[in-house]
Amino acid sequence: MTGQLAALVFFVLTAAVANAAPSLAERSEDYAITGRTAAELRVQMDRLGPRAEDGTIYDANTRSELSWRYTFQASLDGCRISTADIGLSVVYVMPKWADYNGGPREVRDSWDRYYGRLTIHEQGHRDVGMQVAADLERDLLDMRRRYCDELGRDAEEMARGSLKTLKDRNRAYDDRTRHGADEGAVFP
Numbered sequence: 001m002t003g004q005l006a007a008l009v010f011f012v013l014t015a016a017v018a019n020a021a022p023s024l025a026e027r028s029e030d031y032a033i034t035g036r037t038a039a040e041l042r043v044q045m046d047r048l049g050p051r052a053e054d055g056t057i058y059d060a061n062t063r064s065e066l067s068w069r070y071t072f073q074a075s076l077d078g079c080r081i082s083t084a085d086i087g088l089s090v091v092y093v094m095p096k097w098a099d100y101n102g103g104p105r106e107v108r109d110s111w112d113r114y115y116g117r118l119t120i121h122e123q124g125h126r127d128v129g130m131q132v133a134a135d136l137e138r139d140l141l142d143m144r145r146r147y148c149d150e151l152g153r154d155a156e157e158m159a160r161g162s163l164k165t166l167k168d169r170n171r172a173y174d175d176r177t178r179h180g181a182d183e184g185a186v187f188p
Contacts, residue, residue, distance in 0.1 A: 020088040021137075022087060022130060022136075022137055023088070024087075024126075024130060025087065025089045026092070027092070028093075028094055029091060029092070030094055030096035031048050031049070031094075031095060031096065032048075033048060033095050033096065034097075034098050035097075035099070038107050038111075038187065038188030041095075041097060041187065042188060045095050050093040058179060059095060059118060059180075059185070060094045060095065060118055061092075061122075062092050062093070062122045062125035063090070063093070064088060064089070064090050064091075064125065064126070064129040064166060064169075065088070065090075066162060066163060066166060067086070067119070068084065068085070070082075070155060073150060078144055078146045079144070079145050079147060080143065080144045080146060080151070081141055081143050084134045084137050087133070088126075088133045090129060092122050094115075094119070111149050112188065113184060114184075114188075115134075117180065117184035120185075121185045122180075124177070128166070128170050129170075131169075132165050132166045133162075136159060137161040138159060140159070
């Protein structure tokens with residue numbers, strides 16, 4: 001009975017480690033905009049909003065970075081990745097209406113609806129990143145090779161490939177939602 005209990009505890013602990021979720025670190029960076037009318041706020045966002053790689057200015061942006069660490073375990077039948085620690089760091093760049101409290105009620109109401117939907121859209125980018133991170137973790141833990149140096153090269157190639165996957169999936173998400181417009185992130 002003791003051997004069976006120890007095997008069960010080992011199985012549960014191994015499953016918990018193997019199925020650990022990627023870590024997530026989130027923070028926000030605001031850029032200040034001012035104005036009393038929706039038109040004034042729009043001009044400010046169009047001028048001060050974050051720039052994409054192609055130079056296009058958007059109302060908000062989410063930057064995601066993947067990180068990874070793993071360890072190997074060699075045995076007589078080859079090499080496998082025994083642990084994989086995947087992290088996603090997310091930075092939201094969002095507009096902050098500096099004189100919100102002094103704005104007219106109807107503009108604030110419109111802003112509140114817009115900002116809520118914009119936040120949901122940007123969090124969608126985080127969700128895309130977490131899915132890519134979880135896929136990478138799972139795929140790394142499933143890897144087996146005859147030699148550890150071969151496994152290391154293949155694991156690094158896979159991890160670097162996930163950076164492209166992250167970029168492609170975020171682009172597809174923006175295309176599918178028209179950068180959040182189809183989700184109601186439109187102002188005014």
